[in-house]
Amino acid sequence: MKSCYLRAAMKLLVTGIAGFIGSHVAERLVGRGDTVVGLDNFDAFYARSMKERNVSSLRGHVEIVDGDIGDRACLDALLQRGGFDAVLHLAALAGVRPSLRAPWRYQLVNVVGTSHVAEAMVAHGVGRLVFASSSSVYGNNTDVPYEESQRVDLPASPYAVSKRACELLLATLCDLFGLSASCLRYFTVYGPRQRPEMAIHKFARSITRDEPVTLFGDGTSSRDYTYIDDIVDGTVAALDRAPNGFSLYNLGGTRPVALAELVVRIGRALAREPRIVHEPMQPGDVLRTWANTARAERDLGYCPRVNMDEGLTRFAEWLQHNAVD
Numbered sequence: 490m491k492s493c494y495l496r497a498a499m500k501l502l503v504t505g506i507a508g509f510i511g512s513h514v515a516e517r518l519v520g521r522g523d524t525v526v527g528l529d530n531f532d533a534f535y536a537r538s539m540k541e542r543n544v545s546s547l548r549g550h551v552e553i554v555d556g557d558i559g560d561r562a563c564l565d566a567l568l569q570r571g572g573f574d575a576v577l578h579l580a581a582l583a584g585v586r587p588s589l590r591a592p593w594r595y596q597l598v599n600v601v602g603t604s605h606v607a608e609a610m611v612a613h614g615v616g617r618l619v620f621a622s623s624s625s626v627y628g629n630n631t632d633v634p635y636e637e638s639q640r641v642d643l644p645a646s647p648y649a650v651s652k653r654a655c656e657l658l659l660a661t662l663c664d665l666f667g668l669s670a671s672c673l674r675y676f677t678v679y680g681p682r683q684r685p686e687m688a689i690h691k692f693a694r695s696i697t698r699d700e701p702v703t704l705f706g707d708g709t710s711s712r713d714y715t716y717i718d719d720i721v722d723g724t725v726a727a728l729d730r731a732p733n734g735f736s737l738y739n740l741g742g743t744r745p746v747a748l749a750e751l752v753v754r755i756g757r758a759l760a761r762e763p764r765i766v767h768e769p770m771q772p773g774d775v776l777r778t779w780a781n782t783a784r785a786e787r788d789l790g791y792c793p794r795v796n797m798d799e800g801l802t803r804f805a806e807w808l809q810h811n812a813v814d
């Protein structure tokens with residue numbers, strides 16, 4: 490017999506809606522009938538035109554407010570309208586290497602901004618938060634695959650510090666004010682609309698233009714790459730199913746790939762031969778990431794489905810029609 494599961498539609502605030510992950514998550518939520526209000530300041534980290542393109546299919550279905558998570562009055566004005574069931578907080582300055590150029594800015598935008606979001610939620614009685622944390626909190630931990638129970642007190646970049654600080658802050662605010670916050674440690678996310686400075690997007694652009702791909706290090710560093718649809722599944726599941734109180738989950742693809750191998754696979758997806766130039770490892774970069782996702786499987790039913798070759802093929806198709814200038 491077919492089981493009948495009726496889910497009440499929710500009203501949600503999505504911060505960072507114009508970004509890579511935020512726009513995909515919002516599309517999924519709108520598609521299943523939730524009411525979404527988006528907040529984004531269209532930060533200049535990459536071109537506004539790309540972010541406008543990210544949300545083009547959402548326009549008309551979603552109200553998108555051009556505002557800043559650092560602006561408490563803006564958050565108050567939104568949440569005091571009432572009726573919000575949860576906030577998906579994805580807005581941040583992302584990226585490890587750029588965080589070395591302005592460590593203070595990453596703390597200001599990410600940590601202070603997250604505090605504003607959580608405090609506004611408490612003030613307006615919104616009880617559930619899903620927060621985009623990062624695998625970078627594991628730093629150069631050699632104990633792989635990474636588990637949420639491991640100590641994470643040696644982050645390797647100001648960006649990683651900001652994400653770990655947000656986790657600690659949210660754990661404390663949950664204890665103090667009865668908030669429920671689920672922190673999702675995303676492991677290198679890729680797919681259509683990936684941020685232009687991220688490795689797969691950058692390498693694919695170079696290969697398409699027949700320019701050399703610059704690899705930092707000897708090519709043996711590895712990442713656990715996660716396809717965007719799997720990240721959306723895990724994020725929406727956290728919204729629907731995470732336990733009350735504070736929780737932490739790894740969301741990864743669970744099959745790390747070495748950098749040199751990644752370039753070969755991107756070349757295959759683009760049907761081009763990559764040319765490679767080696768440069769020294771960059772400060773702030775870590776040697777490896779690798780997620781143990783047992784906790785997310787158990788609590789959220791998370792199960793990454795898209796293998797890397799399939800994911801890269803979908804990304805390559807998208808890139809053909811969406812080349813960055």
Ligand SMILES: NC(=O)c1ccc[n+]([C@@H]2O[C@H](COP(=O)([O-])OP(=O)(O)OC[C@H]3O[C@@H](n4cnc5c(N)ncnc54)[C@H](O)[C@@H]3O)[C@@H](O)[C@H]2O)c1
Nearest residue numbers: 505507508509510530531532557558580581621675677678
């Ligand atoms: N992409 C990844 O691989 C990855 C991995 C781990 C964690 N994350 C986290 O996931 C989230 C989304 O990442 P993404 O790759 O989609 O990045 P993104 O840069 O594409 O999206 C972030 C969005 O937040 C907005 N934003 C930045 N500062 C803001 C502010 N002060 N107020 C309002 N909006 C602001 C930006 O304009 C952007 O649209 C971030 O929190 C990021 O740190 C991403």
